[in-house]
Amino acid sequence: MLTTSVFTGLSWNPVTDVRALLTFPFMQHALAAGTIVAVMAGVVGWFMVLRRQTFAGHTLSVTAFTGASAAGLAGIPVIAGYFGVCSLGALALAAAAGTRRGLSTESAATGSVGALALALGYLFVSLYHGLLNGLSSLLFGTFLGITSTQVLVLLAVAALTVALVALAARPLLFASVDPDIARAGGVPVQLLGFGFLLVLGLSVAETSQITGALLVFALLVMPAAAAQRLTARPFLGVVLSVSIALTVTWLGLALAYFSIYPVGFYVTSLSFAVYVLARLRR
């Protein structure tokens, strides 16, 4: 980052380093936003991995890029573009899943939706004649320039999604583990699946503002996958998934602050390391 030269480097004294980290408002905002996003991604991601909807999650994260670039072109707040287009993407995926015939056609549909979303996003960016830096931060994330209003919006949406998941946790768990028996037991499986995709769309829209559209997976999938490797118990798993996501985000932000390399690289590499360790343990 260009601004690094202004700050003092790493002193290897934990107290002064943490103080240095918290001096600037932009960094306070980044840490607050990162914390909110990590908690939500940890919870929603755990259910996503359980439901094997990682491909859907990836496709939705790609629509986040389209949303942001469309909002840039139309001149409306970027955050509105993120949430609007991600919800639309979730509706499209749910519609495709509703009429599915076999696994193969569904995955082709999901892949096509994703590629089209990226193509449109690129179209919007080139029509906008935006700066190349803007493009790469949309795709790969940035922690600079998060405003306090943005933090508040993130908090509100995260509270909503986590509350929704918490409310529906029991039937959702049942429907994810064994849809046939759940349906026989009177659980509205289809409605839950549809609702979950919407929640996933919201979380992806939120996560991509920190990690960028392409690296949402780092917070949504990897901590949850590692947690599910370590324990099969649902409650413990969600807690573990959230803790891993939090640790990775904080460390990633701190490392990015003290070095010139992008935050996306640190967050993905740290989560990948945790996942590999979790895999090796068994």
Add this chain to the structure above:
Amino acid sequence: MLAQEFMRNALIAGSAVGIACGLVGWFVVLRAQVFAGDALSHLAFTGAMAAAAIGIDLRAGLFAVTILGGVVLGTLGDRARADDVAIGTLFAWTLGLGVLFLSIFTTNGSASNGAAGVRVLFGSIFGLSAADVRTAVALAAVVLVVLAAIGRPLLFSSLDSAVAGVQGVPVRTLGIVFLGLVGLVAAEATQAVGALLLLGLVAAPAGAAHRLTTRPRAGLGLSALFALASVWIGLSLAYAFPTLPPSTMVISTAVAIYAAAMSLRPVRRLLG
């Protein structure tokens, strides 16, 4: 339109890429490996950026990393089908690495280096040289030959891997070779439509073909035809309206064909 040299290059290379994507894509959709294809296309970005960061030819990194990635993905899963979570984790990390290389590359060099990253992500088909075109055609020929050689057993093992295994078909090896082939196609298509968009050219024409026919030969033909048509229509549109990026037009056409094929059955039901 054909008088322009860049347009001729784009059309020839695009046709080669289209045919290769259409044929391989048919098997990718049949084997429900679209997500693996997606992961390989993202690997292409990391490969190219790694090559750029250490200063070697972009294409060397591109091909080495995607083919290797295909083989690794093939060996990861049981019966040569890696599971979603492992794929997702691996490709998120490789993208993270790609960003690192991109930032090393852009901080080391001039501002024009940033544009190279965008070219890899979204393609630069109008900027291909005659040598690039020759490479694209040669690679498409390699893909055709390999597919012709392994087509039959691959089809068998894709449809029923258990029975194929009993019959002595090397299911696992075939899966690995096939993902390596997908990697090769991904690297080739990256130059035309970009690492992020090539999935559209692999999945959409093949998805449409699967929708219209279950016969393998007809399906393969249709898939290649649709991919070819997407490239031609897309490139002509981009030529006619210069503000529209060519890769976006190619992918939009492919997805439009897919959407048309999807709606064919409901429409027919409504009419008849």
